Amino acid sequence: MHLTQDLELFPEYTVTQLLFKDVKNATELRKMAVNGEIKGALINPSMVVDAFQILVAANKAIHLHKSGKMKTRSLYSEIIFSLSPTSNISEAFKRFGISDSDSAVLIVLVHNKDETLNIDNIISKVDGQQITVDRVSDLNDVAKIKKLYKVAPQEEKCGSLLDAVVCRMATKDVA
Amino acid sequence: MAHTDSVKASVPSYLKEAQMIKQGAEARVYRGTFLGRSVIIKERFPKLYRHPEVDEKLTRRRTTQEVRSILRCRRAGISAPVVYFVDYTTHCIFLEDIIHSVSVRDHIASAQASEQNPQHLQTLADKIGEILAQMHDEDVIHGDLTTSNMLLVSGAEDQNMKLVLIDFGLSYISALPEDKGVDLYVLEKAFLSTHPRTETLFERLLKSYSASSKKSSAVIKKLDEVRLRGRKRSMVG
Numbered sequence: 025m026h027l028t029q030d031l032e033l034f035p036e037y038t039v040t041q042l043l044f045k046d047v048k049n050a051t052e053l054r055k056m057a058v059n060g061e062i063k064g065a066l067i068n069p070s071m072v073v074d075a076f077q078i079l080v081a082a083n084k085a086i087h088l089h090k091s092g093k094m095k096t097r098s099l100y101s102e103i104i105f106s107l108s109p110t111s112n113i114s115e116a117f118k119r120f121g122i123s124d125s126d127s128a129v130l131i132v133l134v135h136n137k138d139e140t141l142n143i144d145n146i147i148s149k150v151d152g153q154q155i156t157v158d159r160v161s162d163l164n165d166v167a168k169i170k171k172l173y174k175v176a177p178q179e180e181k182c183g184s185l186l187d188a189v190v191c192r193m194a195t196k197d198v199a
Numbered sequence: 200m201a202h203t204d205s206v207k208a209s210v211p212s213y214l215k216e217a218q219m220i221k222q223g224a225e226a227r228v229y230r231g232t233f234l235g236r237s238v239i240i241k242e243r244f245p246k247l248y249r250h251p252e253v254d255e256k257l258t259r260r261r262t263t264q265e266v267r268s269i270l271r272c273r274r275a276g277i278s279a280p281v282v283y284f285v286d287y288t289t290h291c292i293f294l295e296d297i298i299h300s301v302s303v304r305d306h307i308a309s310a311q312a313s314e315q316n317p318q319h320l321q322t323l324a325d326k327i328g329e330i331l332a333q334m335h336d337e338d339v340i341h342g343d344l345t346t347s348n349m350l351l352v353s354g355a356e357d358q359n360m361k362l363v364l365i366d367f368g369l370s371y372i373s374a375l376p377e378d379k380g381v382d383l384y385v386l387e388k389a390f391l392s393t394h395p396r397t398e399t400l401f402e403r404l405l406k407s408y409s410a411s412s413k414k415s416s417a418v419i420k421k422l423d424e425v426r427l428r429g430r431k432r433s434m435v436g
Binding site: 188 | 209210213231232233234235236263266267269270273274275276277278279281282283284285286287288293295
């Protein structure tokens with residue numbers, strides 16, 4: 025049910041995404057991410073258009089991690105920061121990370137190809153229902169996404185919302 | 200040291216496997232797969248003939264200008280390829296591959312060769328004028344307007360033809376009518392030299408530009424002035 029993908033630029037890594045709805049223990053999960061019990065990025069699905077958006081963020085974060093140019097302190101926080109259209113780190117965590125009152129969570133894991141990942145371990149920690157990642161469109165808030173990424177109706181003439189979001193993520197540092 | 204090597208290795212080793220489709224003086228262009236999608240990678244390789252510090256600064260500036268202009272165009276609804284990733288260490292831009300498209304250059308050439316339907320080319324000229332007007336109204340100067348840098352996406356009917364602008368490598372932001380006039384002049388020169396007997400077609404393009412742009416009269420005036428300059432032109436006022 026989870027989604028596992030490779031990164032062509034970093035063939036030694038694999039990215040796995042897990043999506044959960046009706047989550048009842050967001051507070052606990054947050055604590056586990058902070059203390060390292062869950063080694064992954066916990067993302068608010070309401071701001072996610074498509075799994076591709078997460079891949080683009082992960083790709084950028086891993087690139088910056090490998091070149092020693094991350095703006096945040098860990099790979100996982102960098103993935104969350106890469107999703108944001110602005111350079112304000114705390115704002116990025118607030119908007120894209122999960123809060124105690126959230127009832128849905130998207131977990132992103134990055135691991136070496138040779139490592140075997142214990143996915144069931146992570147799934148067992150979440151008090152919620154796992155759904156396929158392509159159903160993130162059931163959980164997202166398109167109006168909120170358009171507002172935060174500042175996507176005007178005219179931009180949709182030349183591409184999808186996903187295109188607009190990904191383009192901003194990729195060009196954030198210079199735009 | 201091994202760590203740094205592996206750090207630097209990722210994009211270049213990826214490019215070794217990708218298919219190079221063009222090499223220019225400024226950059227090499229590849230086609231590859233990125234996150235499951237077909238992409239174009241533009242690599243601004245180091246220029247050994249330049250002083251290294253100057254080269255680094257200039258290359259970085261060109262990369263950021265290109266990326267900024269693309270975003271600015273898209274925000275205004277002007278079709279340009281989506282930017283997926285920029286590697287500032289190797290100055291590579293990973294862009295959307297516009298598949299199922301043909302350059303306007305090839306399209307005009309084949310339309311002229313087969314001599315069918317002149318009305319179709321008129322519509323094309325209208326569309327080009329329109330999209331350039333929109334771009335200049337956003338104060339984006341393309342810098343290298345040629346029919347090879349415009350793609351026509353196949354499939355749509357005449358009225359809905361989709362034009363995508365590419366290669367923003369020499370682009371910059373400017374509100375000056377002079378810069379916009381020069382932009383059009385570059386296109387005129389490229390257009391007329393690449394496509395013989397297209398003077399009336401280009402006239403139509405300019406008419407469409409004037410009709411679609413709010414600030415066109417100043418720009419056309421400058422275009423006329425610029426035409427009087429240059430090689431083999433008498434600058435007798």
